[in-house]
Amino acid sequence: MENDDGTKEDTQSQVNNSVSMENCCNEDTFRLHMVTWNVATADPPDDISSLLHLNSPKTPDLYVIGLQEVYAAPHRFIIDMAVEDSWSHLFMSSLAPRGYLKVSSVRMQGLLLLVFSKLAHVPFIRDIQDTYTRTGIFGYWGNKGGVSIRLSFYGHMLCFLNCHLAAHMQYASQRVDEFEYILDTQTFDPKESSHILDHKLVFWFGDLNFRIQDHGMHFLRNCITSHKFNLLWSKDQLTMMKKKEAVLQEFDEGPLDFQPTYKFDRFSDRYDSSGKMRKPAWTDRILWRVKPKEPPPEEEKDEDRDSGLDEKNTKQQQEEEEEFPLRLKQDSYTSNMEYGVSDHKPVIGIFTLELRKMYETPLVRVYAEGEWSADFDAMVIYSPLQPFPSSAWDWIGLYKVGFRSVSDYITYTWVKDDEVSFNDELTQVYVSKDEIPVLGGECVLCYYCSTLQCIVGISSPFKVQESKVAVEEGLAPENINGLDKATAS
16 A cells, blocks of 8 residues: 555554544644654755655655754854754745745754655744753763754644664663663653653654664565565664563554664665674664553542642643543554665655644734835734733744744844834834845734743745835846845745
């Protein structure tokens, strides 16, 4: 059976988590496209359309991309901190024209995690935080470890954890120890979702480095050549460790119905032919965990309750789970063999997320008032639609349609400093004509909440008119400032 994007899909790969996908009223479905890839310090390929399924008729709502071994030599890392790295640039340039915005990213040396969303969902992605944990060289070096991004998606707390764990066959137990250390040490605010496993949905993925043990090279390669991957599953270290490690048993994974993704000769489909002759292995994985339902209070032992408050909190959580359920189904789990820049092949997981939205109204309504051009000061009107922690550090940015991230603004205005009028319902702020692009173009306005660290309101697209004064004076594009060049590009 083939998916619409051309990937193989077996009926067994329709993997459900502990809660089955059922048709419930008033629930929405979202498509998640996840990628993990150890890029082995390579520069990115010219085209990633196949990696992101850009030609598929089914478009994801979220892209989550975890990379390992992004080139992080000191001089390159410093440059990448000042300007975006080449991998981030490629993903942003590929997805922005299709209406996706980078909502968050985090990097720790060679580990990079990117989250993209369709623009329509951005005002409903809140409480964004990121963190990282080093596990390399006694915990002081970041070549190994984990980076994570947590966020609220329509009120449901999600966490994405990208890991690169210890290498080599004999360190399976150490890999589990590193994973548990990452779970224990990474913390967030607020307190109700302060640890990774507190989130309603967790994705754990990356170069987890688990190997296939016991089998000899000849048997391994015969199974791979004949596509009898199931004969190797019992000796996959992660599968073996799940039988005895409780924390691993909480995570689900689809069938390994694709050939091992490590280790290849670069720019080929040939496994390692060097003197080391590394055994093929499924080092690159995508797993997930839906938070188990809290047991009913009557099933808890009295001595397990610290107070009546704990019982009340448990009851509130149960009511929330019933009123706002979340379900996950994996639609496909496969590797992409066409990319050869690395000795690993990328792994792709496609998921359907079904949930009931906790809110459907943005926190702020924002729009452009009247005609906009660089010939006169312009006005922005915004109005809070729900209570939220606004502050004097909030700002409204002017963006070109198709912008890539929150930092891509053409200009911005502080919501308090530039306020010209205010009432209980509407606030009016101005934008100086000197900050408006002379060449004009299609733009949107975004209200950024500094306390929540995210965009909480987006205007409809509107036209910034070309400056009549500039046209009359015959200003050439090379005489126009950088803001206009950015708009014209």
